[in-house]
Amino acid sequence: MDNRFNTIAGWALAGGIAALGLSIASGMYFHAERPEHMGYVIEGVEEAGDAGAAVVEPLPTRLAKADLAKGEASFKKCMACHTIASGGPNGIGPNLFATLGEGVAEGKGGFAFSDALKAIGGKWDFDKMDAWLTNPRKFAAGTKMTFAGLPDAQERANVIAYLNSQGSNLPLPAAAAAPAAPAEGNATDDHAAGGNLSNEATPAEGMPSKDPAAKVQAEKKGV
Template sequence: MDDKFNTAAGWVLFAGIIALGSSIVSGMVFHADNPESPEQPGYFIDAPEEGAEEAGPDLGTLLASADATAGEAVFAKCTACHTINQGGANGIGPNLYGVFGTAIGAHAAGFAYSSALSEHGGQWTWENMDAWLKSPRAFASGTKMSFAGLSSPEDRANVMEYLAANGGAPAKPAPAAPEAAAEGEAVDGAGEGPGVTEGEEADAAVAAGAMGDEQPVPSDNPATVN
């Protein structure tokens, strides 16, 4: 009985020594006592910057094709707070008839604008209205307007066209001019001779053919020289 116990105890002790030795060796290999930090912690994820938008048509181009009827449909979500009829009452938000061209935060008489708007300065131009409709809080930090904004440039253009149809608006910004062709860009076919590519010498056959095209054809009965 004692021999079996001693044998079992010996194996247990041996297993413990092996485990301890393995732990020491692995710690030396993997630097468990002094872990090394990576040069750049974490994993890099290539994601677009917050708020980044794909390039699209400029404001003037969008407004040139804006549709007031489509804007009225989008404006339906604004009617919970705003009226737009001439002489309409203020609600949670001010009446918006004729808002274009007026001072920001001072359009509707008797409405209690937030200081973020009343102290903003400037007028409701097309550019300012576009920025406001895109993100009221970004345009005037601290505004009382809780609407998140319209992310679609086309929706904003249509709503502005609808606002302009109700009380008028200043002249629209002109669409951006198309980019001009690069200076010095050759026009197709310009300055090239028959059968000759610019920058290459004409071979004998082409040159002969070109000269033959320019030479007068002798008549069948040449005049006799006296």
């Protein structure tokens, strides 16, 4: 009895070992590496890129319709670091009264501007301010300013208009004029309407016919 039990137990153990071995072997054989890029490509579908980005209106157009009240409201995001009243103190950032038109990283009661901003040079004009407010760290790599920027183009224009109203008052750049409508009654319209564009008189207007046969008949009659 014991021998029979031992035999059964041995076969069962051997079967288990064989099954484990087959499992390991099949796992090694059919092992698949993790793909470098997960998912798969669907033909005909393109990835979103710059081509799908929203078209931004020119800055003069945005400034022409800027809302000073909205600009003042948006400027509250800046008040943790900046003051804007005339003669106001510097804080984490400089006082911003009359900033537009001033030299970049200049004045402001000796505020310690970063070397990155000093390297920009020139004066704060509307275009520089728009680029700065879009992404300060991209405009001046290495700036100490940690503000991420204003992604909304019209919000930036509102803030710039508000800044300009606080001691700068620079004239706003002229917005591009709308394209003129085509003039009425041009040559193309006349041609489309079937008008005579050759400026030649027709026989009905008393001019001789250009038909050679008619000319011969007229000569025979002594005309």
